[in-house]
Amino acid sequence: MNIRSLTRLHLRNATFFIASGALFTWAAAQNSLQKDCLPANQMKAAQLFGLWTARFDNPPAGLPAQATVRLQRHAEFSDSLAGVVSRDIGGAGSQAGSTGLAARAALAGDLDEGMLLLDESSDNVSITGTWNGEMVEGSCGRVFRGTWKDTSASAKPDAPDLVFTLTRQR
Known part of the structure; x- marks a missing residue:
């Protein structure tokens, strides 16, 4: 593998982890909002x-x-x-x-x-x-x-x- 291939792989992995983290944060915020609402x-x-x-x-x-x-x-x-x-x-x-x-x-x-x-x-x-x-x-x-x-x-x-x-x- 050359340096260019490694850089692309790292960028894909970083993008995946950032997107996953954002999705998790959004889901946690939604659950928190619903949990804070009283019936x-x-x-x-x-x-x-x-x-x-x-x-x-x-x-x-x-x-x-x-x-x-x-x-x-x-x-x-x-x-x-x-x-x-x-x-x-x-x-x-x-x-x-x-x-x-x-x-x-x-x-x-x-x-x-x-x-x-x-x-x-x-x-x-x-x-x-x-x-x-x-x-x-x-x-x-x-x-x-x-x-x-x-x-x-x-x-x-x-x-x-x-x-x-x-x-x-x-």
């Missing part, structure tokens, strides 16, 4: 505190397709959630403002066995909307998907449940 039924409400974006599939006129949700600790029940949903009602279509929904509404609820259950109140008295969602598998608690129901006084009796996706902003 949905072990998550606590405190892990949801923060800013979220809610997106609604096919919202009716009067309800914008996106809202901002801030979740925090409930003032009276430390294992529960409180918060606010903010919507741009003015830009929600021709019937904006005709729904029983406000641009800003209070939220209160729980995370129970991986189910996110929130009641919404536009007037701080009656429930004007309900949120029921589950953590998206593999999202590590950063994405929930479920249904939202308009329960305001102006809601149609046959108003459909709307699919929502709630995604953590930070």
